[in-house]
Amino acid sequence: MFPPNEAKPDGQGQAVLSIRDLNRLIKRKLEGEPLLQDIWIRGEISNFTHHSSGHMYFTLKDADSRLKSIMFSSYNARLPFLPREGTRVLARGSVSVYERDGQYQFYVTQMQPDGVGSLYLAYEQLKKKLEQEGLFAAERKQPLPRYPHTIGVITSPTGAAVRDILITLKRRSPSVNILLYPVLVQGKGAAPSIAAAIDEMNRMGEADVLIVGRGGGSLEELWAFNEEIVARSVYASRIPVVSAVGHETDFTICDFVADLRAATPTAAAELTVPHHLELKQQVAMRTAHMQRALVHQLERQQERLAKLRRSQVLSQPERMLQQPSQRRDRLQEQLVFRMKGLVASQHQRQLRMERRLESRSPKEQASLARTRTNVAAKQLQQAMASIHRAKAREWEATLRQLDALSPLKVMSRGYSLVYEEDEKKLVRSVHQVQPGDLLRVRLGDGKLTASVWGIDSTESGSDGETREEKQG
Known part of the structure; x- marks a missing residue:
C-alpha cells in the first residue's frame, strides 16, 4: 500500500507512517487533483503581511471559513493594486501542503479587487504611487x-x-x-x-x-x-x-x-x-489696430518734421556755431593758464631736484665718508687700547696667581720634592723605597742625588702608642 521508504510495519504487520511521510502523501494527493490546481476564490484579506523578501502572507476569509494563503514576490510584483487588510479580492491559484507545518495553503498566482469598491481602491493606490513618482x-x-x-x-x-x-x-x-x-x-x-x-x-x-x-x-x-x-x-x-x-x-x-x-x-x-471665425475676427481687429497705429505714427512724424523746419538749426544755422566758438575761446584760455601753472610747477620741481643732487654730489659724499672714517678709526684705536689694558691687567693677575700656586714658590720656603731615580714618579711614602735606592731631591735652587741609608716609619699600634722602626 505504501512505498518502502514511507511505511514501516510494526510487530503486528500494520504500516506506521512518519509525520513527514504523511504530509508528503497528502501533498501529492492534493497536487494530483486537477480541480485544486487552477481555481478562483473570492474572499476578504486578513492578517496581511508583506515580508521583506517580497512574499505576501495573508488569510482569505468569508463569513464561515478561513484559508491560509501566500503569494510569492514573482507573482505579486505584477499586481495593479496593493492588498490591504479588509480588501475583498478574487484570487487565482492552487492548493497544496506546507510539509513542515502539515498545513494546507492556497498558493496565489493572480489577484484582482472584487467589485467597484476594490477598483476604486486600486485606482487610489496607483494614483498615489504615480503622484509620488512625479508623473502629475x-x-x-x-x-x-x-x-x-x-x-x-x-x-x-x-x-x-x-x-x-x-x-x-x-x-x-x-x-x-x-x-x-x-x-x-x-x-x-x-x-x-x-x-x-x-x-x-x-x-x-x-x-x-x-x-x-x-x-x-x-x-x-x-x-x-x-x-x-x-x-x-x-x-x-x-x-x-x-x-x-x-x-x-x-x-x-x-x-x-x-x-x-x-x-x-x-x-x-x-x-x-x-475657431476660424475667431481667428478672422482677431485678424480684422489687429489689422484695424495696426492701421490706427500707422496713422498715429505718421501724424507724429509729420509733426516732428514741422518742428524741425521751425527750429534754429535749419532757420539760423550760424547761431548754432556761436556758442561752440565761445566755448572754444574759454577752453583755449583755460589751456594757456593751466600750461603756465604746469611750467611753474615743473620749474619748482627742477630746483628741488638740483638742490637734492648738490647735497648728494660725489665730492660731498666722499668728504662725509672721510670724516666718518676718521671718527671710526679713532674710536677703534681707543677701543683697542682699552681692550689691551684690560687684557694686560688680566694677564698680570693670572701670573700672580700662578706664581702663588707654583711648587717652586713653596720650595723656596724650605720644602723639597723627592723623586725616584728616573724622576718620573714622586715619592710620597717610605714604603715606595728600600735602603740603597737612589733618589732625586729637588730644591728651590737646584737638585740633589741621594741614597737611602735607613727608613723610619711612624705607625699607630693597637694600644694607641707610637712605635718607631729603624732599619740600618
Whole structure:
C-alpha cells in the first residue's frame, strides 16, 4: 500500500507512517487533483503581511471559513493594486501542503479587487504611487501649440466620442489635418492598445498634439485609462497629450498625467484648435489696430518734421556755431593758464631736484665718508687700547696667581720634592723605597742625588702608642 521508504510495519504487520511521510502523501494527493490546481476564490484579506523578501502572507476569509494563503514576490510584483487588510479580492491559484507545518495553503498566482469598491481602491493606490513618482507634476507638463497643423486622435473608431471630436475639429478649423488611430477603449487588451498607439504616434512624429479619450461609462468601462501602462506612455510622450475621457465628473489616471484635461471629447477638440471665425475676427481687429497705429505714427512724424523746419538749426544755422566758438575761446584760455601753472610747477620741481643732487654730489659724499672714517678709526684705536689694558691687567693677575700656586714658590720656603731615580714618579711614602735606592731631591735652587741609608716609619699600634722602626 505504501512505498518502502514511507511505511514501516510494526510487530503486528500494520504500516506506521512518519509525520513527514504523511504530509508528503497528502501533498501529492492534493497536487494530483486537477480541480485544486487552477481555481478562483473570492474572499476578504486578513492578517496581511508583506515580508521583506517580497512574499505576501495573508488569510482569505468569508463569513464561515478561513484559508491560509501566500503569494510569492514573482507573482505579486505584477499586481495593479496593493492588498490591504479588509480588501475583498478574487484570487487565482492552487492548493497544496506546507510539509513542515502539515498545513494546507492556497498558493496565489493572480489577484484582482472584487467589485467597484476594490477598483476604486486600486485606482487610489496607483494614483498615489504615480503622484509620488512625479508623473502629475505641473512643471513637466507641455504647453499646447497655439496653431496646430495636425491633430492625432486616439480613440475607438465607433461611437459618439470620435464623431464629436471630428465634427468639432472641422467646424472650428477646416484646414487642420486629422490622424485617427483606432484603438480598443474597453475590456481586455484596451490598455496595451492605447499605450501602443501613443508610442506609435510619437514614433511617426507627424501630429502636433494628441487627443486620447472615449465617451462616458462606468468605472469598469473606463478602467483602461486607469492602467499604469497608459499613464507611463502619456508621461513619456514628446507630443502634448489632451485627455478626454468620459464626462465632466469622470476623472482617470490619464487625466492627471496628461498635459491638459478636457471635460469631454468635444471640449478636447475645442481646446486643441482655435475657431476660424475667431481667428478672422482677431485678424480684422489687429489689422484695424495696426492701421490706427500707422496713422498715429505718421501724424507724429509729420509733426516732428514741422518742428524741425521751425527750429534754429535749419532757420539760423550760424547761431548754432556761436556758442561752440565761445566755448572754444574759454577752453583755449583755460589751456594757456593751466600750461603756465604746469611750467611753474615743473620749474619748482627742477630746483628741488638740483638742490637734492648738490647735497648728494660725489665730492660731498666722499668728504662725509672721510670724516666718518676718521671718527671710526679713532674710536677703534681707543677701543683697542682699552681692550689691551684690560687684557694686560688680566694677564698680570693670572701670573700672580700662578706664581702663588707654583711648587717652586713653596720650595723656596724650605720644602723639597723627592723623586725616584728616573724622576718620573714622586715619592710620597717610605714604603715606595728600600735602603740603597737612589733618589732625586729637588730644591728651590737646584737638585740633589741621594741614597737611602735607613727608613723610619711612624705607625699607630693597637694600644694607641707610637712605635718607631729603624732599619740600618
